[in-house]
Amino acid sequence: MIHISHLTKTFCSASALSNVNLEIPDNAIFGLLGTNGAGKSTLLRILAGILNADSGEIFIDGEKLTDTSKVRQMIFYLSNDQYYFPGATPQTMLFFYEKMYPGFDRERFLKLLSDFQLDSTKKLHTFSKGMKKQVFLIAGICCNAPILLCDEVFDGLDPVVRQSVKNLLQNELRCRPFTPVIASHNLSELEGLCHHIGILHRGGILLSREITALEYGVHKFQCVFSSDEREFLFHALTILRYEQRGFLTTMLVRGDFSEIQTILASRSPVCYESLPLSLEEIFIYETERIGYDIKELVY
Numbered sequence: 571m572i573h574i575s576h577l578t579k580t581f582c583s584a585s586a587l588s589n590v591n592l593e594i595p596d597n598a599i600f601g602l603l604g605t606n607g608a609g610k611s612t613l614l615r616i617l618a619g620i621l622n623a624d625s626g627e628i629f630i631d632g633e634k635l636t637d638t639s640k641v642r643q644m645i646f647y648l649s650n651d652q653y654y655f656p657g658a659t660p661q662t663m664l665f666f667y668e669k670m671y672p673g674f675d676r677e678r679f680l681k682l683l684s685d686f687q688l689d690s691t692k693k694l695h696t697f698s699k700g701m702k703k704q705v706f707l708i709a710g711i712c713c714n715a716p717i718l719l720c721d722e723v724f725d726g727l728d729p730v731v732r733q734s735v736k737n738l739l740q741n742e743l744r745c746r747p748f749t750p751v752i753a754s755h756n757l758s759e760l761e762g763l764c765h766h767i768g769i770l771h772r773g774g775i776l777l778s779r780e781i782t783a784l785e786y787g788v789h790k791f792q793c794v795f796s797s798d799e800r801e802f803l804f805h806a807l808t809i810l811r812y813e814q815r816g817f818l819t820t821m822l823v824r825g826d827f828s829e830i831q832t833i834l835a836s837r838s839p840v841c842y843e844s845l846p847l848s849l850e851e852i853f854i855y856e857t858e859r860i861g862y863d864i865k866e867l868v869y
């Protein structure tokens with residue numbers, strides 16, 4: 571468990587983080603969401619030990635995060651811009667990571683590079699932005715550190731590679747103690763990936779929840795009625811979002827699933843079905859409840 575307590579960071583007079591309190595559970599994928607300038611990179615850089623906070627504390631499994639190399643070996647930080655030695659290739663970076671992380675798995679690193687069709691002998695500066703991201707993510711996986719901090723890891727990846735990266739993270743989670751924290755400004759990028767989401771807004775945590783807890787009690791239905799049932803539906807159900815296209819009604823409804831079904835069935839619809847919720851739909855209600863529009867908080 572990463573426990574962040576009262577973390578504050580100011581650059582000159584600009585506040586980047588203000589009294590951030592956050593718990594990141596072990597062995598689950600944590601999505602750190604927020605618009606540009608929300609403070610995501612600052613938070614990750616403090617966790618990675620690149621920046622010092624002005625005040626506040628961080629604990630990992632109860633141990634206070636300090637500069638000791640033992641704690642640092644528990645974390646791999648994948649920044650938005652990749653840093654490497656001039657003229658380095660993935661193979662030469664391997665020697666560096668082997669020194670930094672005693673658990674680095676050389677064979678797996680070379681195998682995954684080959685699986686992702688990345689040439690381990692090619693100079694990194696000749697790689698595209700997305701290719702560099704993949705090389706460093708693979709290094710982050712192969713160092714076997716329990717915590718992987720990723721800043722905008724999907725930025726610049728094509729959809730096929732993006733899915734492969736998601737699979738890689740999910741597989742890793744099944745095999746060893748692993749806590750990836752993925753900072754992103756894009757909600758849809760984290761679709762189907764994260765178990766917990768924290769929303770950072772203007773340097774403060776707005777909400778942090780387990781996805782299944784947010785999903786609980788909100789359902790999406792698509793129905794076709796032969797007459798206009800809008801008035802009845804709004805009266806009988808707690809409707810969070812309602813859309814009518816011709817005869818097709820799509821609704822986000824809060825309440826007990828079988829009670830909603832009974833109410834819908836009582837109007838003898840031509841047909842109706844429940845659909846899976848998207849991440850945005852899951853967050854609509856929670857963010858509205860605290861006075862925000864989800865569209866102002868993420869893209």
Ligand SMILES: Nc1ncnc2c1ncn2[C@@H]1O[C@H](COP(=O)(O)OP(=O)(O)OP(=O)(O)O)[C@@H](O)[C@H]1O
Nearest residue numbers: 581584586604605606607608609610611612613755
């Ligand atoms: N080195 C720095 N010097 C001065 N101000 C900084 C520095 N780094 C970050 N900031 C400021 O801190 C605030 C938070 O920036 P940060 O990079 O953490 O946001 P972010 O959520 O990662 O944004 P993005 O999605 O654009 O990367 C911004 O107002 C930014 O201008």
